[in-house]
Amino acid sequence: ATNRTFTMIKPDAVQDGNTGNILADIEKAGFRIIALKKTRLTPERAGKFYEVHKERPFYNDLVTYMSSGSIVAAILEKDNAVAAFRELIGATNPAQAAEGTIRKKYAKSIEANAVHGSDSDENAQIEGDFYFPADEQF
Numbered sequence: 001a002t003n004r005t006f007t008m009i010k011p012d013a014v015q016d017g018n019t020g021n022i023l024a025d026i027e028k029a030g031f032r033i034i035a036l037k038k039t040r041l042t043p044e045r046a047g048k049f050y051e052v053h054k055e056r057p058f059y060n061d062l063v064t065y066m067s068s069g070s071i072v073a074a075i076l077e078k079d080n081a082v083a084a085f086r087e088l089i090g091a092t093n094p095a096q097a098a099e100g101t102i103r104k105k106y107a108k109s110i111e112a113n114a115v116h117g118s119d120s121d122e123n124a125q126i127e128g129d130f131y132f133p134a135d136e137q138f
């Protein structure tokens with residue numbers, strides 16, 4: 001079924017000038033852009049976005065990193081969007097990401113891993129709504 005996922009291009013990739021390259025890879029893979037914006041998270045909002053990871057040892061560093069620079073947020077649509085997008089971006093740790101994936105090409109480390117991708121349809125909805133009101137989703 002055609003459905004949606006949510007992504008952020010993270011501060012490392014935006015800083016490196018890879019926003020356009022990553023969006024091009026996403027569109028070439030057949031995703032349609034439903035919503036798109038460049039913005040910056042405060043530490044408080046980054047903490048809220050990643051609240052599910054609050055008890056993890058990497059949480060504080062992740063919040064600091066994700067609020068350290070601009071990000072680009074997007075809602076994407078495709079058949080089986082969540083799984084298809086996770087395949088396109090590759091493993092969380094770029095050292096383990098398959099050849100040709102976005103993280104293999106653009107990520108620096110397990111933290112500065114270029115992009116986020118939702119892990120379920122339910123989280124895709126929650127995460128997309130975190131950034132975009134209904135009248136900004138087309």
Ligand code: CMP
Nearest residue numbers: 053058062092110111112113115116117
């Ligand atoms: P993301 O897919 O956005 O979800 C959680 C983020 O935490 C992850 O990508 C990485 O940026 C970051 N992170 C840092 N260390 C780890 C780790 N050991 N395991 C998983 N995620 C990590």
